[in-house]
């Protein structure tokens with residue numbers, strides 16, 4: 558329970574020595590806690606620490622945590638909680654080894670988010686949800702997010718890392734441009750007498766987010782394509798916090814981490830929610846998940862005592878304002894203790910998101926829809942690179958391919974209004 562970390566230098570050096578000696582380091586111990594104060598009953602969570610995956614030579618486990626902050630009713634949040642993970646896992650080819658599986662995750666997350674949104678919108682027109690989905694495999698953390706719940710990681714060896722995007726209209730000029738080009742109108746609430754109040758919203762509908770699952774009534778330009786960030790953490794571990802906007806509207810990342818140092822995850826989550834309510838009162842559903850990722854040798858709360866100087870260094874390296882279309886170059890800083898960014902991408906364009914390298918050994922995947930995994934007959938698939946309304950069937954090399962139904966979805970999401978007319982991207 559001590560936060561002084563007297564033994565840390567020895568432990569870390571031992572771990573690093575083993576790592577360099579190429580000794581396989583055990584998977585981390587994952588301990589989590591959850592706290593929630595409900596106002597509308599539209600926040601839902603997923604906490605799974607023992608998901609099983611069959612590999613060529615046995616069974617391995619990974620952990621999944623999710624936060625779904627619904628709006629205009631709970632339907633989209635409940636539907637996503639029940640279906641999203643399966644849709645993601647179904648988009649990963651079978652029989653991959655661990656490294657290949659981790660490599661395939663960013664693309665599978667995009668496919669799973671879009672499929673979940675498409676399937677939900679075929680059932681319900683109203684309600685939407687933010688999603689923050691975290692998958693932990695060994696020491697690799699992959700986070701996919703739409704909306705404004707936030708996920709941060711505090712490394713035991715120093716540094717706070719922001720693993721999710723803020724898809725608020727207030728936060729991204731690029732997203733505002735994308736939406737207005739697709740026919741949405743953006744403005745603040747008119748309080749009468751020419752006074753505008755509150756955050757920027759998208760009209761019709763008045764949603765202040767640019768991405769979500771659901772929200773068909775708002776428009777197809779509110780897309781479900783997630784920002785995805787994948788990092789490899791040091792084997793010293795650290796603490797992760799996933800919270801809905803109720804927490805982050807009241808507390809900074811530093812304040813949330815500082816208020817619960819030394820506490821086990823359950824108490825830490827409760828403390829963060831309490832601090833957020835003390836600052837702002839219960840104005841919205843307020844949910845917090847705290848996850849400690851610990852070396853197995855050290856089954857105690859990680860000592861995340863701030864190391865201000867080190868922290869500032871790392872933050873200048875990594876605390877980049879999440880751009881909606883950041884590239885994957887220049888992200889590989891390798892220090893012995895640092896978090897290594899393996900992947901980061903936020904573009905809303907499917908041709909960019911589904912075109913990443915895919916395990917080539919799974920050639921049969923070329924004959925399946927990259928979003929819904931429907932099997933395609935020869936000549937049936939439409940290249941994800943095909944332009945709007947193009948009926949040209951490209952050749953095999955121009956995959957990945959979409960089925961006709963997913964192609965309709967893609968065109969609706971990426972439709973650009975030709976002349977500033979009203980939105981006309983409604984489909985089906």
Ligand SMILES: [Zn+2]
Pocket residue numbers: 926927928929930931959960961962963964
């Ligand atoms: Zn499809």
